[in-house]
Amino acid sequence: MNADQSLLLYNSLSGKKEPFIPLHEGRVGMYVCGPTLYSEPHMGNMRTFINFDFIYRCFLFLGYSVKYVRNITDAGHITNSAGLEVDSIGSAARLEQLQSLEIVYKYNVKFQELQRLYNLLPPNIEPTATGHIQEQIEVIEQIFTNGFAYEANGSVYFDVKAYMQRFPYGTLSGRKVEELEHETRELNAQDEKRFFADFALWKKAQPDDMQIWRSPWGDGNPGWHIECTAMSTKYLGKQFDIHGGGMDLKFPHHEDEIAQNCGSFGCNPARYWMHANMLNVNGQKMSKSLGNFFLPKEIVEGSSPLFSKPYAASVVRFFMLQAHYRSTLDITEEALNASEKGFERLVEATGILQKIIPSDATTWDLEAWKNAAVGAILDDFNAPMLIAQLFEAVRIIHAMNIGNAQMTSEDLTDFTAFFTQLLHEVLGIEFVHQAGNERLEGVMEVMLALRQQARSQQDWATSDMIRDGLAKVGIQIKDSKEGTTWS
Numbered sequence: 032m033n034a035d036q037s038l039l040l041y042n043s044l045s046g047k048k049e050p051f052i053p054l055h056e057g058r059v060g061m062y063v064c065g066p067t068l069y070s071e072p073h074m075g076n077m078r079t080f081i082n083f084d085f086i087y088r089c090f091l092f093l094g095y096s097v098k099y100v101r102n103i104t105d106a107g108h109i110t111n112s113a114g115l116e117v118d119s120i121g122s123a124a125r126l127e128q129l130q131s132l133e134i135v136y137k138y139n140v141k142f143q144e145l146q147r148l149y150n151l152l153p154p155n156i157e158p159t160a161t162g163h164i165q166e167q168i169e170v171i172e173q174i175f176t177n178g179f180a181y182e183a184n185g186s187v188y189f190d191v192k193a194y195m196q197r198f199p200y201g202t203l204s205g206r207k208v209e210e211l212e213h214e215t216r217e218l219n220a221q222d223e224k225r226f227f228a229d230f231a232l233w234k235k236a237q238p239d240d241m242q243i244w245r246s247p248w249g250d251g252n253p254g255w256h257i258e259c260t261a262m263s264t265k266y267l268g269k270q271f272d273i274h275g276g277g278m279d280l281k282f283p284h285h286e287d288e289i290a291q292n293c294g295s296f297g298c299n300p301a302r303y304w305m306h307a308n309m310l311n312v313n314g315q316k317m318s319k320s321l322g323n324f325f326l327p328k329e330i331v332e333g334s335s336p337l338f339s340k341p342y343a344a345s346v347v348r349f350f351m352l353q354a355h356y357r358s359t360l361d362i363t364e365e366a367l368n369a370s371e372k373g374f375e376r377l378v379e380a381t382g383i384l385q386k387i388i389p390s391d392a393t394t395w396d397l398e399a400w401k402n403a404a405v406g407a408i409l410d411d412f413n414a415p416m417l418i419a420q421l422f423e424a425v426r427i428i429h430a431m432n433i434g435n436a437q438m439t440s441e442d443l444t445d446f447t448a449f450f451t452q453l454l455h456e457v458l459g460i461e462f463v464h465q466a467g468n469e470r471l472e473g474v475m476e477v478m479l480a481l482r483q484q485a486r487s488q489q490d491w492a493t494s495d496m497i498r499d500g501l502a503k504v505g506i507q508i509k510d511s512k513e514g515t516t517w518s
Contacts, residue, residue: 038093038409041357043281043304044203048411053272054302059090059097060271062263064280067104068138069123074362075310075317077149077327079277081348082307082356084151084459089408092457100266101154105135106161106242107253108234121241131241145327148344150459158262160253164244166261167253170295171232179294183223185235185249189290191228198293203304204282230287232257256287263300264292274301278308311361312337338364340503345461346374352414352458375507377454378462380425383432384447390437395427397442401449417453424450475517483515
């Protein structure tokens, strides 16, 4: 990194790019909202997790010591799109005729599988809401002490009017309370609230609740927002560097987190707020009602009716990173196919790179390329620009292969290490990221031998059948004068 290069990131709080200045030099505290365990994460959720995994990897690449905390919501009432506070985990448990703990365990196992499938680095700490009920109660008590909460019939609400006398409300989302009133629908327990914008910190237990804890206000369970305030401040302090999540969490979840933190500790919890944008499918917002909703595993298994073939998780991850994390991304079969071809170019170039013979001179400005790649990372984690630099490297690899470019042994070693680091450690792209690859290698040896036998006998129908059949399950084979390879 050049001395004049510094990290810029877009702060949702200010609405502009700002130099990143950590609270503690060389260290980063980052909290990201994780999954709610009442169902499997959909592909839009997965895009958010992939983007913040990339951001985490970039911080590590830049030499920062990172404490990455990502929570798991396994309790509490969630505020849905209609403004209603619903027990989503209890509803899912009743629907599947399971205990709430069974639902939580079932979907946590699935989420951990997806982390491995899409090559996400595990966070340093992955706290659960149920493991921090006492911490949530303590934060609520502090909000009470500071005069920003009230009890009503065994439930506790955040007093937005009292809060607004000392702090602004809506600083993150830009929403004004008077505008919200016109958008608000009839809410459950609305008559308990002093003001329409007040939100639940603790909900009184109902007869059909499956999760119940004791509190100073009676039996019940926490509201949605309080868990993140309790867990982020426990592990990162009352103020930390970065709070991240999907764009859909900016309001009300993150806005209410700020209110809770100011109401309890007197400060905004995060100095930088970062939000990953939404995923569209064939030009439309992903929605079950539109029939374009699919799960991260379905696209890999080929079981989604939206796509005619499966795609490797590595290809899907590569596709996701070809858009900036703050941009909307439209996933289509045409776009996935284009990413698959680009992915294959990277695979091919990596293989060629291992065979390049060094020369007596270097005819390419290696340092300029490295600085451009680092510059893409420093410019608000610009993954598309970083990928563009990788393809510039692919062009040079092919040029060296045919003798139109040269590198000394020292530069070639440096280039290979840097190219590999960007590809695998920063972007997190693995060429083969599946269980049982050793067995697959053996199977493919047999398949390629059968195909070669068919070709030697001029049995083109069988040769094409093997090739096309493998393509349908996401395995590409390529014939060249050096032989046949697969990916």
